[in-house]
Amino acid sequence: MAEDFDVIVVGAGPAGSMAALAAARGGWSVCLIERGPFPGSKNMYGGVVYPRILDQVIDRWWEDVPVQRFITRRQTMVMESDRALTVDYRTAAWGAPPYNGLTTYRSDFDRWLATKATEAGATLVCSTTVTGLLLEHDRVVGVRTDRPEGELRAKVVIACDGVNSFLAKEAGLYANFSADHLTLGVKEVLRFDPATIEERFGVTGREGCDIEILGATPGVLGGGFCYTNYDTVAIGIIAKLPSLAAAKVRPEDLIANLKAHPAIEPLVRGGELVEYNAHMIPEGGLKAMPQVVTDGMVVCGDAAHLTLAAGIWLEGVNFAMGSGLAAGEAAAEAISAGDWTAAGLGVYRTKINSTFVLKDHEKLQHIPELVLSERVQFAYPALICDLVEELFTVRNPTPKPGGIKVLLDKARANDVKLRHLAIDGLKALRSFR
Numbered sequence: 001m002a003e004d005f006d007v008i009v010v011g012a013g014p015a016g017s018m019a020a021l022a023a024a025r026g027g028w029s030v031c032l033i034e035r036g037p038f039p040g041s042k043n044m045y046g047g048v049v050y051p052r053i054l055d056q057v058i059d060r061w062w063e064d065v066p067v068q069r070f071i072t073r074r075q076t077m078v079m080e081s082d083r084a085l086t087v088d089y090r091t092a093a094w095g096a097p098p099y100n101g102l103t104t105y106r107s108d109f110d111r112w113l114a115t116k117a118t119e120a121g122a123t124l125v126c127s128t129t130v131t132g133l134l135l136e137h138d139r140v141v142g143v144r145t146d147r148p149e150g151e152l153r154a155k156v157v158i159a160c161d162g163v164n165s166f167l168a169k170e171a172g173l174y175a176n177f178s179a180d181h182l183t184l185g186v187k188e189v190l191r192f193d194p195a196t197i198e199e200r201f202g203v204t205g206r207e208g209c210d211i212e213i214l215g216a217t218p219g220v221l222g223g224g225f226c227y228t229n230y231d232t233v234a235i236g237i238i239a240k241l242p243s244l245a246a247a248k249v250r251p252e253d254l255i256a257n258l259k260a261h262p263a264i265e266p267l268v269r270g271g272e273l274v275e276y277n278a279h280m281i282p283e284g285g286l287k288a289m290p291q292v293v294t295d296g297m298v299v300c301g302d303a304a305h306l307t308l309a310a311g312i313w314l315e316g317v318n319f320a321m322g323s324g325l326a327a328g329e330a331a332a333e334a335i336s337a338g339d340w341t342a343a344g345l346g347v348y349r350t351k352i353n354s355t356f357v358l359k360d361h362e363k364l365q366h367i368p369e370l371v372l373s374e375r376v377q378f379a380y381p382a383l384i385c386d387l388v389e390e391l392f393t394v395r396n397p398t399p400k401p402g403g404i405k406v407l408l409d410k411a412r413a414n415d416v417k418l419r420h421l422a423i424d425g426l427k428a429l430r431s432f433r
């Protein structure tokens with residue numbers, strides 16, 4: 001039976017639009033299916049897109065991307081009860097093309113990227129949910145949708161349907177799916193006058209600030225973030241699902257707690273709540289990744305568990321776009337070569353293997369586990385704050401203590417064994433080499 005399209009892409013998030021764009025530019029007919037009324041209407045995230053991958057496909061993308069602010073100030077904060085240590089980096093270089101990171105609303109960004117796919121020739125079909133795969137002899141040959149007579153056939157289906165992808169599940173590609181590999185991200189968006197944001201975060205014009213926080217979720221394995229948009233601030237937490245369930249804490253209480261912390265309260269005081277939402281994040285890294293290729297189908301972005309959540313980095317949109325680009329190109333090449341079996345589509349795996357998409361995951365594969373470990377989450381923030389407090393507390397006439405002695409004393413006081421500090425330090429260093 002003839003196909004309706006050469007390629008069907010399911011989900012018009014960053015992975016899907018990039019895949020559709022690449023396959024359409026490869027000269028093939030592409031249908032991009034999105035369940036929401038428009039791309040991005042159903043999507044949420046923290047707020048920062050790292051755009052390097054856009055350079056490869058959209059010339060001078062920054063001239064029309066729907067930006068809120070370009071990140072020029074990046075902070076990593078370690079917090080504990082009422083104390084915090086912040087590493088604060090700012091550079092004017094990130095405030096000029098080609099830019100390092102930008103805050104943007106997903107409803108704007110996803111719609112913009114989908115338009116690039118349609119300009120390349122893809123057909124975008126919204127308000128349509130893919131309800132299942134069409135299979136012939138175990139080979140994916142299309143999708144079923146919730147439209148009347150809604151079956152569509154294609155040579156290649158690209159599954160970009162996000163975390164917990166039921167297409168990948170239906171194709172039997174998730175061998176190792178577990179709640180342990182998922183975190184729940186919850187975010188509030190607070191409105192301010194832009195001048196207030198500039199004053200509080202020390203930025204001007206379209207400059208923005210990104211704060212990643214360790215120790216933001218007391219009693220729960222997780223983290224926090226705070227990002228500036230033009231006239232709003234996104235503040236949120238991320239919590240490992242089993243830990244959140246075991247602690248019996250409500251996510252909104254964790255955000256309220258974070259907003260009340262003395263290091264954060266002055267930044268978000270008086271903001272008008274304009275949005276509250278939650279979404280799952282696949283944080284398991286390499287360990288949790290499904291098989292990404294089968295006969296007639298490849299899997300990208302969050303559906304392939306490609307979000308990189310490695311402590312000081314929370315990056316998913318760039319990994320989604322990078323894998324989507326590779327998938328679209330791979331589908332186009334496989335169709336040109338007349339082989340879109342798993343073997344023909346294997347070029348997708350080769351492509352992601354040779355770029356940051358899998359290389360970063362391989363390099364940092366032990367970091368998600370380390371960052372979400374009880375020691376890093378619950379013991380180290382207090383140890384770090386104790387250490388810094390002791391070093392900077394002036395006790396004249398008592399002379400200053402030796403740094404090593406303070407470390408040993410504070411490690412003992414926080415029940416941290418030096419052996420564990422060394423093991424964790426080595427693990428981190430090995431990952432960053």
Ligand SMILES: Cc1cc2nc3c(=O)[nH]c(=O)nc-3n(C[C@H](O)[C@H](O)[C@H](O)COP(=O)(O)OP(=O)(O)OC[C@H]3O[C@@H](n4cnc5c(N)ncnc54)[C@H](O)[C@@H]3O)c2cc1C
Nearest residue numbers: 011013014015035045046047048130162185301302316317
């Ligand atoms: C709280 C939080 C904070 C985050 N912060 C950041 C950040 O600051 N920076 C960053 O880079 N990443 C961040 N991420 C991760 C990032 O959001 C994801 O990695 C990224 O959105 C993945 O893109 P995707 O295209 O694979 O999937 P998604 O963005 O989830 O898109 C999937 C699309 O498929 C559609 N869809 C799903 N099922 C169907 C179906 N059956 N039929 C039709 N359409 C369907 C959905 O409507 C959606 O449009 C964050 C995530 C969360 C939850």
